[in-house]
Amino acid sequence: MATAEADNGREYFRIAGNLRVRARPLREGRRAELESRILTRERKKSELDPALVERLERLESRLDLLLEHFGLGDGPTFRDEDLQHVLFSGSGIRMKDPGDAVIGQEWVLDVEIPETPPRRIQSLACVKQVGLGGDGLPGDVAFKFMVIHESDRDAIVAHSLAIERRSRAAGLDGAR
Numbered sequence: 485m486a487t488a489e490a491d492n493g494r495e496y497f498r499i500a501g502n503l504r505v506r507a508r509p510l511r512e513g514r515r516a517e518l519e520s521r522i523l524t525r526e527r528k529k530s531e532l533d534p535a536l537v538e539r540l541e542r543l544e545s546r547l548d549l550l551l552e553h554f555g556l557g558d559g560p561t562f563r564d565e566d567l568q569h570v571l572f573s574g575s576g577i578r579m580k581d582p583g584d585a586v587i588g589q590e591w592v593l594d595v596e597i598p599e600t601p602p603r604r605i606q607s608l609a610c611v612k613q614v615g616l617g618g619d620g621l622p623g624d625v626a627f628k629f630m631v632i633h634e635s636d637r638d639a640i641v642a643h644s645l646a647i648e649r650r651s652r653a654a655g656l657d658g659a660r
Contacts, residue, residue, distance in 0.1 A: 496574035499644040503570050504562040504596035507582040507627070509589060510608065518592060518608050519631045545601040562596050574641040576609065576628040585611045585625040593627060597643050605639065607632035 510518070532540075571578040577593065585591070589611045597603040609627035616623045629637065 496641060497644060497648070498571050498573040498578075499647050500569065500571050501644070501647050502567055503572065503577075503598075504566040504602075505568060505570060505577065505579055506562065506566055506594040507579070507591050507609075507625075510592055515590065515608065518606075522606070522608070522631050522633055541603075542601065545603060562594075566596075572640060573644060574629075574637045576612070576626060578613075578624055578626045581614065581623050581625045585614055587611050587614055590630070591627060593629075595640070597639050599639070599643075603636075603639050605632070605636040607636065 568579060577595070582591075591609050591611065593605075593607050593609045595605045595607070597605060607629045608631035610630050611625055612628045613626035614623060615625070
């Protein structure tokens with residue numbers, strides 16, 4: 485298992501797993517709006533009781549699912565084709581090229597962490613590496629999270645640790 489380092493100096497384990505991911509280039513002039521939405525969310529929540537925040541987030545996730553089911557949601561609608569095998573950590577994500585990514589370009593990433601209910605994460609990320617695919621197929625793109633809510637980063641890290649625990653438990657069970 486390799487490690488990656490975020491801007492805050494913390495190191496995170498990279499792990500392979502299946503996540504629903506949607507990526508789109510950041511439209512010109514939208515960076516400040518997206519960054520403000522993510523950072524404002526953090527400031528408002530820090531003023532509330534953490535237990536209340538957790539319950540409200542779960543309620544919000546459930547309402548989002550209901551709204552999406554009836555076609556009324558304003559968040560990203562994930563489809564079956566959004567599920568892909570990725571390499572991820574608390575500092576970023578490597579996935580198949582969503583289309584014409586250029587090193588240094590900023591993208592909006594929507595990620596769904598498979599919790600109950602699923603947790604939707606939105607972040608602003610920068611393209612750090614673009615790989616070439618063989619036979620004219622798209623390659624991989626490595627994104628580094630530039631703006632992400634700290635609780636969302638923690639959810640990604642917790643999910644990666646859960647995958648690692650299940651993998652180790654399966655390995656131990658198989659050794660008996």
